[in-house]
Amino acid sequence: MSRPLKPLFKQEYNDEISNRSINPVFSDVARAYLSRRRFLQMGAVAGAAVAFPTLLKSPAAWAVETALARPSSLGFTSIEVSTDDTVRVPEGYIVRPFYRWGDAVGLKGNLPEFKTDGSNTTDEQAAQAGMHHDGMAWFSLPPGGTDPNHGLLAMNHEYIDNGLLFKDGVANWSLDKVRKGQNAMGISVIEVKKEGDNWTVVRPSEFARRITVNTPMSLTGPAKNNALMKTADDPQGESVLGTMQNCANGLTPWGTYLTCEENWSDIFVKKAAPNTLEKRYGISDSDDSYRWNEVDPRFSVDATPNEPNRFGWVVEIDPYNPSSTPRKHTALGRFKHEGAAITLAADKRVVAYMGDDQKFEYIYKFISKNQYDASLRDAAMDLLSEGTLYVAKFNDDGSGTWLPLIYGQSGLDETKGFTSQGELLIKTRLAADAVGATKMDRPEWIAVDSHATGSVYCTLTNNSDRGKEGKAPVDAANPRANNVYGHIIHWTEENGDPASTAFTWDILVLGGNPSGLDEKTKGSMKGAEFGSADGLSFDHRGVLWIQTDVSSSTINKKAYEGMGNNQMLATVPGTNEYRRFLTGPCGCEITGIAFTPDNRTLFINIQHPGEPGDDISDPANPTAVSTWPDGDKNSRPRSSTVVIVKADGGIIGS
Numbered sequence: 237m238s239r240p241l242k243p244l245f246k247q248e249y250n251d252e253i254s255n256r257s258i259n260p261v262f263s264d265v266a267r268a269y270l271s272r273r274r275f276l277q278m279g280a281v282a283g284a285a286v287a288f289p290t291l292l293k294s295p296a297a298w299a300v301e302t303a304l305a306r307p308s309s310l311g312f313t314s315i316e317v318s319t320d321d322t323v324r325v326p327e328g329y330i331v332r333p334f335y336r337w338g339d340a341v342g343l344k345g346n347l348p349e350f351k352t353d354g355s356n357t358t359d360e361q362a363a364q365a366g367m368h369h370d371g372m373a374w375f376s377l378p379p380g381g382t383d384p385n386h387g388l389l390a391m392n393h394e395y396i397d398n399g400l401l402f403k404d405g406v407a408n409w410s411l412d413k414v415r416k417g418q419n420a421m422g423i424s425v426i427e428v429k430k431e432g433d434n435w436t437v438v439r440p441s442e443f444a445r446r447i448t449v450n451t452p453m454s455l456t457g458p459a460k461n462n463a464l465m466k467t468a469d470d471p472q473g474e475s476v477l478g479t480m481q482n483c484a485n486g487l488t489p490w491g492t493y494l495t496c497e498e499n500w501s502d503i504f505v506k507k508a509a510p511n512t513l514e515k516r517y518g519i520s521d522s523d524d525s526y527r528w529n530e531v532d533p534r535f536s537v538d539a540t541p542n543e544p545n546r547f548g549w550v551v552e553i554d555p556y557n558p559s560s561t562p563r564k565h566t567a568l569g570r571f572k573h574e575g576a577a578i579t580l581a582a583d584k585r586v587v588a589y590m591g592d593d594q595k596f597e598y599i600y601k602f603i604s605k606n607q608y609d610a611s612l613r614d615a616a617m618d619l620l621s622e623g624t625l626y627v628a629k630f631n632d633d634g635s636g637t638w639l640p641l642i643y644g645q646s647g648l649d650e651t652k653g654f655t656s657q658g659e660l661l662i663k664t665r666l667a668a669d670a671v672g673a674t675k676m677d678r679p680e681w682i683a684v685d686s687h688a689t690g691s692v693y694c695t696l697t698n699n700s701d702r703g704k705e706g707k708a709p710v711d712a713a714n715p716r717a718n719n720v721y722g723h724i725i726h727w728t729e730e731n732g733d734p735a736s737t738a739f740t741w742d743i744l745v746l747g748g749n750p751s752g753l754d755e756k757t758k759g760s761m762k763g764a765e766f767g768s769a770d771g772l773s774f775d776h777r778g779v780l781w782i783q784t785d786v787s788s789s790t791i792n793k794k795a796y797e798g799m800g801n802n803q804m805l806a807t808v809p810g811t812n813e814y815r816r817f818l819t820g821p822c823g824c825e826i827t828g829i830a831f832t833p834d835n836r837t838l839f840i841n842i843q844h845p846g847e848p849g850d851d852i853s854d855p856a857n858p859t860a861v862s863t864w865p866d867g868d869k870n871s872r873p874r875s876s877t878v879v880i881v882k883a884d885g886g887i888i889g890s
Contacts, residue, residue, distance in 0.1 A: 317800030342444030366393025371485030399853030459566035484575025591679030721747030846873030
């Protein structure tokens with residue numbers, strides 16, 4: 237998740253707090269789970285590999301029957317922490333930025349150059365890379381192929397920074413400025429190709445596309461046509477303009493891209509008192525950062541009360557068809573989606589794991605009604621429009637249950653404020669509250685282990701409010717009060733089947749410095765300390781890659797001394813050994829990850845380099861913290877996709 241441009245956690249939570257005492261470190265049961273997985277996980281992997289062979293495909297290249305085996309250890313030397321304003325990787329690797337904010341996306345006849353003073357026009361920004369690159373996925377060309385040297389990258393542009401986007405920041409505010417900001421959010425689809433040893437963006441490209449806050453989209457699923465989705469511009473409640481605050485992502489077996497709407501509530505403003513639904517999702521009476529509501533009535537809840545209900549969804553995009561209409565799938569629930577990790581159940585139904593990235597929110601799972609047939613791509617396009625949404629309950633004994641969110645069941649009816657399944661999904665958080673799901677420490681990225689069926693991991697990045705008066709206390713799954721470093725949780729679905737409604741869980745790792753003296757913040761990893769894990773993804777060999785997002789203001793605090801800039805690490809599940817593979821420039825977040833099918837090229841995103849401690853850049857001094865990637869004091873820091881290869885052409889991480 238990016239740095240928000242205003243405080244995220246304004247709404248009050250109606251937590252039912254028990255009177256039990258707060259454990260300041262972590263519970264005995266959580267400590268036992270950390271110990272138990274050291275010995276059991278590798279054996280579990282070996283026993284699970286034959287259960288559902290369709291799941292052995294890498295989630296980053298569903299069409300590839302990978303022959304890459306999981307290594308027993310990593311093949312690179314861990315690098316040191318860094319405070320340098322550059323990207324560092326191990327010896328023997330080459331890294332360079334190649335798709336920066338403001339670079340032309342590749343539209344035919346429309347290739348505007350980036351202007352270093354922020355003077356690109358609104359129309360030019362619509363044909364350029366957006367700001368603050370985030371989640372990303374690879375799609376080989378031609379469609380259905382497995383070429384590792386030619387493909388498409390689809391990526392999110394999560395948010396904007398007016399201090400960088402405009403020469404004069406928010407001065408002389410206007411609708412045209414708002415439109416430029418809206419054109420700097422959304423998604424890029426770019427064509428990339430390896431020519432010799434060099435990767436380039438193909439321009440122009442028939443596949444090139446920018447999707448923004450004003451791109452027409454359709455609604456699917458139970459909330460389509462619901463009264464709460466209708467507006468004056470869309471009286472039927474079935475078509476929406478745009479997507480925004482796109483954070484992590486997902487990739488389907490049929491070759492489509494899932495982009496996830498996270499901090500959308502930041503942009504809406506309601507001057508009148510918020511109702512229960514608006515309050516639960518964090519809509520407030522002010523916005524000093526985006527200011528869209530001042531000139532665009534879509535983002536004034538007083539003027540357009542149902543518009544917020546049309547955001548907070550998972551959006552499906554066909555990157556191979558630039559004229560296709562993106563679709564918001566309401567069956568997957570409405571919340572602050574961090575991502576949507578896709579896998580297949582034993583019976584070929586589609587399963588999507590999703591986190592709601594806010595303090596004390598929940599982990600969800602969607603199971604499609606119908607089965608995936610690899611020979612029927614058009615039919616697969618409807619698989620995410622119908623199915624059942626579940627929310628997770630983590631029990632203190634290491635067991636867990638997926639609780640269904642179905643209208644008419646478990647008290648989810650008129651007595652709790654739900655009149656239909658569509659309304660329930662619009663109010664997903666309220667439904668999850670009602671069934672007693674486990675409040676988590678900011679669920680972020682989720683990764684499915686394709687080398688161990690039914691094995692899933694989720695980053696819980698941090699929660700400084702855990703255990704505070706009036707907030708949820710520690711529990712076995714969230715075992716530290718004032719959880720500043722976060723942790724990664726792991727669960728295994730019953731019988732190895734992602735469609736199961738029962739699971740067992742443990743904790744993979746606790747963030748923090750393992751050499752620290754304070755037991756309350758001490759990490760549990762071996763080899764490379766880290767905090768606030770965020771991005772999470774498996775490569776084609778079954779190596780787990782972890783990306784961190786410690787805020788700039790927090791990095792400067794004493795508790796984080798010696799941990800340096802944000803970074804990317806790798807581990808082989810079951811070993812508890814972590815090696816630092818990459819460190820980023822000053823003020824950045826490391827996010828987004830995509831491997832080519834041969835695992836020989838890695839793309840990642842460097843988001844918000846140069847972010848100052850107050851999270852809002854000064855237009856008069858945009859390079860105060862960082863000049864990356866251009867190294868020019870007269871330019872401005874630019875979020876960028878970087879490409880990483882091994883100098884000898886070998887497999888990444890080997």
